[in-house]
Amino acid sequence: MKVLVINAGSSSLKYQLIDMDNENVLAKGNCERIGVDGLITHKTGSGVKMQYETPFPTHKEAFMEVVHVLTEGEGKVIDDVKEISAVGHRVLHGSEKYKVSTVITDEVIDDIDSFRDLGPLHNPPQAAAMRACRSVFGPETPMVAVFDTSFHQTMPEKAYMYGTPYEYYEKYHIRKYGFHGTSHRFVSQHYIEMRGIDPKGSKIVVCHLGNGSSITAVRDGACIDTSMGFTPLDGIIMGTRSGAVDPSVVTFLMNKEGLTPDQMSDIMNKKSGFLGISGLSSDARDLVSASHEGHARAKLACDIVRYQIKKYIGSYAAAMGGITALLFTGGIGENSDELRTEVCEGLEFIGIRLDENENRHKTGEDHKISAADASCEVWVIPTNEELAIAKDTVALIG
Numbered sequence: 001m002k003v004l005v006i007n008a009g010s011s012s013l014k015y016q017l018i019d020m021d022n023e024n025v026l027a028k029g030n031c032e033r034i035g036v037d038g039l040i041t042h043k044t045g046s047g048v049k050m051q052y053e054t055p056f057p058t059h060k061e062a063f064m065e066v067v068h069v070l071t072e073g074e075g076k077v078i079d080d081v082k083e084i085s086a087v088g089h090r091v092l093h094g095s096e097k098y099k100v101s102t103v104i105t106d107e108v109i110d111d112i113d114s115f116r117d118l119g120p121l122h123n124p125p126q127a128a129a130m131r132a133c134r135s136v137f138g139p140e141t142p143m144v145a146v147f148d149t150s151f152h153q154t155m156p157e158k159a160y161m162y163g164t165p166y167e168y169y170e171k172y173h174i175r176k177y178g179f180h181g182t183s184h185r186f187v188s189q190h191y192i193e194m195r196g197i198d199p200k201g202s203k204i205v206v207c208h209l210g211n212g213s214s215i216t217a218v219r220d221g222a223c224i225d226t227s228m229g230f231t232p233l234d235g236i237i238m239g240t241r242s243g244a245v246d247p248s249v250v251t252f253l254m255n256k257e258g259l260t261p262d263q264m265s266d267i268m269n270k271k272s273g274f275l276g277i278s279g280l281s282s283d284a285r286d287l288v289s290a291s292h293e294g295h296a297r298a299k300l301a302c303d304i305v306r307y308q309i310k311k312y313i314g315s316y317a318a319a320m321g322g323i324t325a326l327l328f329t330g331g332i333g334e335n336s337d338e339l340r341t342e343v344c345e346g347l348e349f350i351g352i353r354l355d356e357n358e359n360r361h362k363t364g365e366d367h368k369i370s371a372a373d374a375s376c377e378v379w380v381i382p383t384n385e386e387l388a389i390a391k392d393t394v395a396l397i398g
Helices: 059-071 106-117 123-137 150-154 166-172 181-195 247-257 261-270 273-278 284-292 296-320 330-335 337-344 356-360 385-397
Strands: 002-008 012-019 024-032 039-044 049-053 084-091 143-147 203-208 214-219 222-226 325-329 377-380
Touching: 002 123, 002 385, 012 059, 012 385, 024 059, 039 059, 059 123, 084 123, 084 385, 106 123, 123 143, 143 181, 143 385, 150 181, 150 222, 181 203, 181 214, 181 222, 181 325, 181 385, 203 296, 203 330, 214 296, 222 296, 247 261, 273 284, 273 296, 284 296, 296 337, 325 330, 330 337, 337 356, 337 377
Parallel strands: 002 084, 084 143, 203 325, 325 377
Antiparallel strands: 002 012, 012 024, 024 039, 039 049, 203 214, 214 222
């Protein structure tokens, strides 16, 4: 069975075609600049690479080009589009309605579009992509929606409710939702399966660290808390996001600078975090290099994020009554041994101790980096959200 996995943005359409018989990626690529002009990059599992410009007025034309590049020319990997059994769509926000992955119907698409207040940059284009996909592939090709928020729906009320008047929860669904759920689910479940352990009694902390980062506590195989909140802005500092701040900072700055809500949101989401603190870059690799060269604010940004991650790990240890496994994933989590060292330093009291030789050794695969006698295992596990989406799709459409 072959499954096409789609991750749509307002001006982009990322795709992977996966053969679920062996879980091999047959091809992957990205349609960019949708609504502007159009550029597609395409790579096959055999190593063929292509890039060319072609107009994408809407997502529909992007899907048509995906079909073309998969079935014709040097990038061809299938003979006919009918070989694609189903399409799995990544969706940012499922509100409180969608607690698990769901077969897509017209009602589901309308619901995803209606959650635009909760995910204004993602949900509308993702709904548009589903409609475009159906028009290109036809209604006989089943589609499945996999929500970034669904894994976190097991959080108890005490973890997801805010201290604002309860009426705002009832009227506007103001609460913590959490994001990166597909990644947190994949990594935690993969660890449990790989180690052959019983989920019952497991106490896992997953650190998904990249340009956007979140940390999740997983007890008995289910999420009980996560660092991102009502939006992906909450939690630790990120590439351009501020992470958690005193809410009064927002109103104070708006009054002092005469900022509108949209302008304030732009500052918090696009001009803060690594970029805002360092004044240099939003890329963690740049900050590490600059900090080694004596750039004080770059070092400050590095120090802050490591300190915040350490605090979340400690707080989740308290919430779960200990930790049995600490898992690092994402671009930074998988590749920065320096960050992992500094985060884990001082956490020996909860059983975390690294084998520094293993920590420095990069494999690109599942890799245990904790000391042999440490009571808490520490692993680097590459995430694979596309495979998780494909697996959900297969499970739902049979």
